[in-house]
Amino acid sequence: xxHNESFGDKVIPxxxxxxxxxxxxxxxxxxxxxxxxxxxxxxxxxxESFGITGTFPTLPxxxxxxxxxRSLEAGVEQGFWSDRVSLYAAYYNxxxxxxxxxxxxxxxxxxxxxxxxxxLAHGAEVDLRARVTKNISLTSNxxxxxxxxLSALPCSAAAGCDPSLFGAGSPLLHRPRHFGNVLVNxxxxxxxxxxxxxxxxxxxxxxxxxxxxxxxxxxGYARFDASGYYTIDRHxxxxxxxxxxxxxxxxxxVGYPSLGFNFRAGLRFHFGGD
Numbered sequence: 366x367x368h369n370e371s372f373g374d375k376v377i378p379x380x381x382x383x384x385x386x387x388x389x390x391x392x393x394x395x396x397x398x399x400x401x402x403x404x405x406x407x408x409x410x411x412x413e414s415f416g417i418t419g420t421f422p423t424l425p426x427x428x429x430x431x432x433x434x435r436s437l438e439a440g441v442e443q444g445f446w447s448d449r450v451s452l453y454a455a456y457y458n459x460x461x462x463x464x465x466x467x468x469x470x471x472x473x474x475x476x477x478x479x480x481x482x483x484x485l486a487h488g489a490e491v492d493l494r495a496r497v498t499k500n501i502s503l504t505s506n507x508x509x510x511x512x513x514x515l516s517a518l519p520c521s522a523a524a525g526c527d528p529s530l531f532g533a534g535s536p537l538l539h540r541p542r543h544f545g546n547v548l549v550n551x552x553x554x555x556x557x558x559x560x561x562x563x564x565x566x567x568x569x570x571x572x573x574x575x576x577x578x579x580x581x582x583x584x585g586y587a588r589f590d591a592s593g594y595y596t597i598d599r600h601x602x603x604x605x606x607x608x609x610x611x612x613x614x615x616x617x618x619v620g621y622p623s624l625g626f627n628f629r630a631g632l633r634f635h636f637g638g639d
Contacts, residue, residue, distance in 0.1 A: 378403075384398045384399075393445065397444075398439075400439045401438045406434075407431060407434075407465075409431060409478070414478075424475055426479060436459040440455025441453070450493070452493055454492075466479060466481050466538070481518070482515075482516040484512065485513050487511060488509040490506065490508040500551055501549070502549075507544070513535070541568040544564070555596050559590075561589070565617075567582055567585045600634060608627050
């Protein structure tokens with residue numbers, strides 16, 4: 366239960382259920398059905414409701430409503446070889462109401478946050494987890510997402526709104542249709558290391574008229590990272606994180622290029638406890 370002086374009282378139920386349908390043997394070590402249902406709200410930030418000033422001012426919108434969501438998921442999890450390998454496949458469905466989107470008018474250079482009435486995102490995901498050896502484990506995931514604005518406020522170029530991006534029938538921004546990752550982990554009593562990669566597909570985006578020619582999507586990209594740690598003693602651990610190993614140029618959001626190859630190294634200190 367949440368109370369907010371701006372939009373009143375709201376009950377936000379959540380629940381999950383799991384059922385062991387088949388206990389199995391060493392080869393097929395159990396089949397488990399899983400399901401969940403949840404709702405949620407996200408209240409507007411201060412600048413979204415009251416605007417900001419500057420070179421490109423954002424107009425206030427005191428009538429902005431909180432975002433609301435309803436999500437459900439249903440899937441099956443299958444274990445293999447005494448649960449050394451686990452495979453999970455699921456379908457998910459999310460309905461969003463009053464999503465907050467950023468509108469920018471390239472003619473007046475004025476912007477404002479507004480609510481989109483109703484949107485849908487649904488798809489499927491597959492997760493694989495495996496204990497390869499005593500020290501080596503592997504996790505991977507693939508997610509397919511289809512999104513669509515089901516109903517929207519009147520949208521026109523004259524109002525600083527691109528119907529191809531914010532009108533009914535358009536996909537949601539920054540939602541790739543395809544996403545996948547894989548992570549290999551090694552750990553023993555003293556040190557450990559990880560190597561991972563991810564791939565993000567093409568997704569709808571907008572440069573809001575800044576570029577010389579319209580940009581309506583962000584290109585897909587792949588990235589590889591690595592990390593490691595070494596326990597010096599029970600109180601001190603040294604670590605290093607290496608990101609974007611191939612120094613790949615990409616934009617997570619159009620107009621905001623991510624870092625090339627970069628690394629961080631340091632020490633972690635632990636005090637107290639065992």
